[in-house]
Amino acid sequence: MSAPAVTRPADAAPARTTGPRRPARRHGTLTHPARTGLLLVAPAVAFVVVFVLVPLVSAVGISFTNLPLIGPWRFIGLENYASVLTDPAFWRAVGYTLLYTAIVTLPILALGYALAVVVRSNRRGATALRTIFFVPYVVGLTTLSFLMLLEAQPNSGMVNVVLKALGITDGTTAWLVDGPLATGLLCAMVIWAVSGLTMVLLMSGMQGIPREVYESAEIDGASWWVRERSITIPMLRRTIAMTVVLSVIGSLLAFTQFYILTQGGPGSDTTTVVMAIYRRAFVQLQLGAATAMSLVLVVITGLVTAAQFWLLRERS
């Protein structure tokens, strides 16, 4: 039994009559490249087809229906998209998510970079420091959020107790019932928790920079700051780009910490776009509309990521 060959019939499309004539290419067939290569990549292709392509195509199909979690469904064309794109609550959630992303991205990178500088050498105590800085990430946002839920309480929570002891507040601040205060607290917690991952990624990149490069610079009299600016950062460009892209995507998909700490409130002041999708799917039980929202989020995430790749591209 032979695999079906996918070919483009010669008469499938009219031949171009203008422009320079190019040599015929056998692109568009599954028998090219060679069968051995195809077999080698088959497991990966199958994985992508089963776990990415099919769910994505299914999601697109569902987004054209009114599929509820219970009850019958029917095709409704583009109604879900029209509803989502004209829904002010959805765009408010998108705006808040972008704001949150903008607030946390740079501090996570800066703090992660600073921590990586501290722990990148192999001097005594570096391993212990790496562990300490990385622990919040290992503990995870879910656990940290539940802890923060207790520690942010007025009067009794440690956040207020410490601020009162320092004379900054009177200890009665209700952090989680005020939009800006809750956002500030959430951002501080996330920056603290996630910068450990950035530290590890940047540290491994830093350790890959040849020592000789720094030694040459030192011989030439370059200061620490000049070495960082002229050697480390340029040679870490790709690693930095990767950490920023990961951080931004993580922020655009933020859900857990908001769900635990504020549940999107007060009002809809801290409702992220994933939380809005969750509500539509599992509170309103409207899977079709929620899927359309998800696909719009996929597009937004893709656009933001593409913009980052363009901004962080290597310039000759």
Add this chain to the structure above:
Amino acid sequence: MELTRRQLLALLGAGGAAAALGGCARDLAAADVGAPGFGDGAGGTVEMWCRSDTVNGVQAVVDAFHAAQDRVRVRLTPIQNGQYVTKVATAIRGGRVPDVIDIDDIYSTMFAFRDVFTDLTPLVEDLALGDALSPGHLALATKDGRHYGVPFLGDFSVLFCNTELFERAGLDVDEHTASFDGILEAARAITALDDDTYGWSFPGNASGALGFTVQPHVWATGTDLIAGEIGDQRGDVAGNEALRRTLDLERTLWDEQLVPPGCFADDASRWSADYVAGRLGMFPGGYGVVAPNASPELLDRSRVVLLPGPDGGRAFFDGGDNLCMPAGGKNPEGAAELIRFAVSLEQQARMPDGFYSPVRSDVVTPDFEAEHPLVTPTLASLDSGYAPTTLAYNLIYNQQDGPWLRMFRRAVFDGEVDAAMDEAQTTYDRILRQAEA
């Protein structure tokens, strides 16, 4: 056979969509509860789900059911409250449903209107209880005159009054809880008694609890915040005079410091703490949040009245649970027998032991009233109970980012009553439109 790339992709897409949507569609047949001979010789195992909040009460009924007969066994599965609706919906979508579920009555509406529950009208009619069976519960599970649930346990919102503080302040419970003017007067007098004593309380950051205790003030005037029938509903918020006066009352209570300062951030985690400690004159809440925590002495000097409207009238939130049978259950006859048992007079009379209220008023006898004086007032006025019939209750009232909580906080803590109501009107309309799409 040769396929073009385009054909291959189209095939993949169509296959994926068909697989996804095909897996979603599954019709479950509902039993005919009114069929001749239905229920005769029921046996086997009944799969029952209940929410974690009510597991003790439900387990007591199940134990009694087992003690009363040995033909039908019940396997009870408690499910965490916050996940309940999703789990039930997913089970129905997956075609593997329990035989009977105990569900918050406010959520029974959305299932009844999606035609996924068994029609229990013959069973309700057989009970022949009429208005003695909680009309509010029943209305929430009724579509086109057919009942898709049977009231099971009550969780009613009422006003607890500390009679000792009322007496010290020279107040009369009935007179001073009959209108907003009376409440304000009582709250001022009680707050003036001691530094640590307050007249009133509300959980200012708990959307669901506020919906439970504040809305009845509006309902007492005969109006609601949602107008119209399902399919054509809209908000009745902007310009709603009863609502404006209710929000004004709460704002005044806050402004004049007649409520504890902790109300500002209370997410209902310490909802009844001040009342249980004897520091509150009036506490809008439920029997289930006071009785388990209060001392017998405090309960003895407590009185319960229904929540008043601005100028009179009284109402309460007719909350609690219905028993429903998802269509497609494997043992409908055993499930129906369990439901009949659960709403029997004997089982209902035991409800206060689990800190719930019965849902049938004929349970009230002189003995019952003497034993459970804090439960009786709602049963004596079951027709004053109400809960909105809508597909959007959860999103509007129970979610922290819903319009109800936003309106309440903006009106009460920021003092912008009219602006808050105008803003809420828009959001109510949008959510109701979406929910009915």
